[in-house]
Amino acid sequence: MTSTRVAREPLIQRSLRKARRAFGPAGLFFKGFVKHPAMVGAIVPSSRRTIERVLSRVDWENTKLFVEYGPGVGTFCRPVLDKLRRDGTLIVIDTNPDFIDYLSRTIGDSRFIAVNGSAADVEEIIRAHGFEQADYVLSGLPFTNLPPGVGPAIMSATHRVLRQGGAFLVYQYTARARALMGQYFHRIDKGFEPVNVPPCVISWGWKD
């Protein structure tokens, strides 16, 4: 970058570029938060403890398709791929093209598909990749910040897309989304992970 361009670049953009370079994925995540605070809904990615706790209920042997909404910089993607069977598929869906571009460039695994789109379109998205149903859907979406109607549309599409016995795994920073979840999922197991910024409320909604 030339000194003229540096001089012209607004301070905020320069700081974001430096943060991104210095902190790698965490810098990109923070940049995403600054650009779209409501849609990203968190300043730092989920903790290792949250990841392990959320994934602890998955029956990996019987998981052919695992879907993730709002992967961000991929905090859950690698742990999911580590556990997923060799012929399984992980489809991740995020509205932020910067995150999808980053994930596509950095995760070189033939089982991994990153899609720039909305979780509300999960049925069309998995069908486009040859699937009718998902075994598990994981969500880090900030449900309480989504535009009106989007939360219910995502819950309803998720319930339809899951196979019988599958589950919707949701981690959130408040328990408010559980009321919405309860309209679609009649059996919800509840958990809490204090070692996360901020502490995290976990719900496993089962499709019985």
Ligand SMILES: C[S@@+](CC[C@H](N)C(=O)[O-])C[C@H]1O[C@@H](n2cnc3c(N)ncnc32)[C@H](O)[C@@H]1O
């Ligand atoms: C709290 S961040 C998730 C962070 C990440 N999964 C983690 O564990 O650190 C929420 C993510 O949801 C994405 N998002 C927001 N609305 C969405 C929607 N309707 N469909 C898919 N992704 C969405 C945002 O772009 C952001 O990447």
